[in-house]
Amino acid sequence: MGASASDHDTPPPPEDAAQPDPEHVINTGIANIPPIHAVFQPIVRTASGLLEGYEALTRGPAGSPMRSPNAIFAAAREAGEAVKMELMAMELAARTFADLGLPGRLFLNISPLSFVERSQDILDVARRLRGTGLRPERIVIEFTEGDRIHDHEKMRWSVMGFRSLGFQIALDDLGEGFASLRMWKELEPEIVKIDQHFVRDIDTDPWKRQFLRAVQDIATVAQTQMVAEGIETEAEYKVVQDLKFHFAQGYFIARPSARPAPVTGALVTGMGRGIQLYPEISGVGDSGTTAYQLAVRVEPAAPEQTGQQIYQRFVEDATLHAVPVVKDRKPIGLISRYGLIDRFARPFRRELYGHKSCVGLMNPAPLIVEYNVSLQEIGQRLTASSSGYDIADGFIITQDGLYVGVSTGQGFLRELTELQIRTARYANPLTLLPGNVPITLHIQRLLEARLDFRVCHVDLDYFKPFNDLYGYQRGDEMLQMVAKVLLNTADRGCDLVGHIGGDDYIVIFQSADWTERVQAALAQFQTERLALFAPDDIARGGFNSIDRRGQPQSFPLTALSVGGVEVPGGTQATQHEISARAGEAKAQAKKEVGSSLFVDRRGWGQKPPAKDAAPMPG
Secondary structure: OOOOOOOOOOOOOOOOOOOOOHHOOOOOOOOOOOOOEEEEEEEEOOOOOOEEEEEEEEEEOOOOOOOOOHHHHHHHHHHHHHHHHHHHHHHHHHHHHHHEEEEEEEEEEEEEHHHOOHHHHHHHHHOOOHHOOHHHHHHEEEOOOOOOOOOHHHHHHHHHHHHHHOOEEEEEEEOOOOHHHHHHHHHHOEEEOHHHOOOOOOOOOOHHHHHHHHHHHHHHEEEOEEEOOOOOOOOHHHHHHHHHOOOOOOOOOOEEEEEOOOOOOOOOOOOOOOOOOOOOOOOOOOOOOOOHHHEEOOOOOOOOOOOHHHHHHHHOOOOOOOEEEEOOOOEEEEHHHHHHHHHHHOOHHHHHHHHHHHHOOOEOOOOOOEOEEEHHHHHHHHOOOOOOOHHHEEEEEEOOOEEEEOOOOOHHHHHHHHHHHHHHHOOOOOOOOOHHHHHHHHHHHHHHHHOHHHEEEEEEEHHHHHOOOOOOOHHHHHHHHHHHHHHHHOOOOOOEEEEEEEEEEEEEEEEOOOOHHHHHHHHHHHHHHHOOOOOOHHHOOEEEEEEEOEEEEEEEEEEEEEEEEEOOOOOOOOHHHHHHHHHHHHHHOOOOOOOOEEEEEOOOOOOOOOOOOOEOOO
């Protein structure tokens, strides 16, 4: 307690340079363990960045091999003094916290085993602290991961006793082991802290975000407050904030310090408000499905097994599609059901091959893919003209070259079909930009977060006559060029570029300089579009084509019209109303000749504005 034995798996990086006061450093009296002191790391309320409290951590002398808590507690366990060390560190941390007059709650670590075996000693420490003014209501007992509890009933009674005195209970490092999941159910803690492994890189890892969403759902039902540990970047903080975690802790907020500076306002400031744009909807048409999800574990054959033995496996198991041949855990070939049965059906083949090594019956060059290869890449390799792979045979999946499993061609095609259906809903097949579903979800997230944002409806002018004159291939090139221009000028960390169909795009801006970004996109489009027109058309500033009534007509060079609408945080507007406003603004922009931006500056519920377009030279 008061000393996490696991606040870092490796020695911590440089901390706050403040040194502890001499009276806050104590000799342990344990052989080979130097004097120790406490440091304190802030925990903030994620939504506001305001201080909630501090976690107390134990440190040895700076620059010493015994600086880290891992080394200190390992030495204490080796000396048979682990419980004594925990109690000593707990009392030191609590007294130091009180002496420094630190605000908020104090999170004190202790192993569950020490808590059960020495609960009376912990209460004695709490009684000795009464004179400091540190009441139980300000103390959170944080159980560290590691010990396996055998007497859960005794653990529950101990927790109930402490809770009746005003203490709160927290579980540390959820996700590091299975024991903490059972303890969550058994002890019903007020607070659960997520292990830093699941927070690190959460802004780029969809799997971790899904894990945290699931944990947050459990926490909501259990009425548990969640702390995200190990936050090291602004992007990670934004995602945790977006997922509505109650509290956050990590080096991005503040490093542990022996004497934390006074807190007069929010600890997390200056980063602006906003939500992180998740990578899976940022314009990459990749499902994230890999070969590992397709792997089915089939007991491999050894090279010394005979053809007859493999044949017998196929006879006994009608669902067995193929058998890999593996030597020293590495695949060397694949025997398919249909290939083997076809061979054995021919005259004398069974007698010829049945009692020989199965190596003579295998395909020695099957498709072998690593477990993390994407579904798209597998498809490309299967359909490569010179590959020689038969999709009916399936393929072998490995990890670092070692056998993991096999996948049938049928299973691959089924998953590929489902991927195409999902992609059709979530991404435009031409530009691979997000489609209607992710656009709608993103706007909903912004509305729920009560954040300022802007929605721009982008449309090509005179695109149909251009398409009719120059052909569909040139038309597709222009659509892809618009997508590239919008992506180039948006902030891909927070601005969503989507393609809702045809020549219509949506850009959802959180960037404060969004109008400058739109003007940059218009200017870039004006230049890049010229590569798609004939020199004569460029020279006269237009082209001849057929209008919608089938009549010949002259048109200006294809332009880009953008209608923007500002949505202040807390606006009581529906997604339909926002989309309708952006569409109206786009219609106003199209009245201008050449590429232009029209911004709808109405307050919500007001009359239509006067014309306020900012045209670009045609």
